[in-house]
Amino acid sequence: SQQGEEDPQALSIQEGENATMNCSYKTSINNLQWYRQNSGRGLVHLILIRSNEREKHSGRLRVTLDTSKKSSSLLITASRAADTASYFCATDAGYSSASKIIFGSGTRLSIRP
Amino acid sequence: EPEVTQTPSHQVTQMGQEVILRCVPISNHLYFYWYRQILGQKVEFLVSFYNNEISEKSEIFDDQFSVERPDGSNFTLKIRSTKLEDSAMYFCATVKIATNEKLFFGSGTQLSVL
Numbered sequence: 001s002q003q004g005e006e007d008p009q010a011l012s013i014q015e016g017e018n019a020t021m022n023c024s025y026k027t028s029i030n031n032l033q034w035y036r037q038n039s040g041r042g043l044v045h046l047i048l049i050r051s052n053e054r055e056k057h058s059g060r061l062r063v064t065l066d067t068s069k070k071s072s073s074l075l076i077t078a079s080r081a082a083d084t085a086s087y088f089c090a091t092d093a094g095y096s097s098a099s100k101i102i103f104g105s106g107t108r109l110s111i112r113p
Numbered sequence: 114e115p116e117v118t119q120t121p122s123h124q125v126t127q128m129g130q131e132v133i134l135r136c137v138p139i140s141n142h143l144y145f146y147w148y149r150q151i152l153g154q155k156v157e158f159l160v161s162f163y164n165n166e167i168s169e170k171s172e173i174f175d176d177q178f179s180v181e182r183p184d185g186s187n188f189t190l191k192i193r194s195t196k197l198e199d200s201a202m203y204f205c206a207t208v209k210i211a212t213n214e215k216l217f218f219g220s221g222t223q224l225s226v227l
Contacts, residue, residue, distance in 0.1 A: 042204055042218030098144050098214040100169040103156040
């Protein structure tokens with residue numbers, strides 16, 4: 001079974017619109033992270049939210065976490081062409097001290113000009 | 114300057130050959146990881162390494178795989194006898210001291226097994 005699953009698998013929106021991606025996970029966690037990947041390159045950390053936090057903001061990014069539903073969402077506001085990438089959630093699956101960080105299957109986001 | 118450098122960027126090998134992938138983090142990195150990603154698919158956890166020993170490993174990380182940090186700097190992944198299905202992008206990642214669980218990724222090594 002997968003620890004993190006994002007939906008949708010793919011999302012195409014018009015530039016300027018907001019993009020929302022969701023992540024569900026199965027086990028308890030200490031924190032949840034979101035990463036971005038451009039065209040098979042290395043992943044880049046976007047934001048981390050702790051299990052005792054419900055919402056976090058960073059620039060145009062807004063992340064929510066609902067531990068009762070074991071789900072998180074990533075909202076990108078006022079999307080730009082440069083936001084085109086794959087977005088992954090990652091959890092520590094309850095492991096202590098960052099010993100195992102598991103990625104979901106990702107959402108491919110395409111921004112149409 | 115990137116936090117984590119991986120070499121080589123591409124590696125082509127014959128099935129059954131051994132390969133060694135290298136990762137060089139800048140100092141003050143605490144945890145070390147190897148992940149792999151088959152084209153267009155998810156990023157799969159292979160192994161984590163802490164305090165000079167394996168911390169966790171996945172079912173993918175079988176006896177054909179090994180990791181070490183021989184000189185306190187380079188972090189290597191060795192595949193002893195490569196199989197066709199080992200073809201993938203391999204990413205090294207690290208967690209720095211005092212950055213919680215934020216991962217710094219290298220740019221990856223594309224391994225092609227022929």
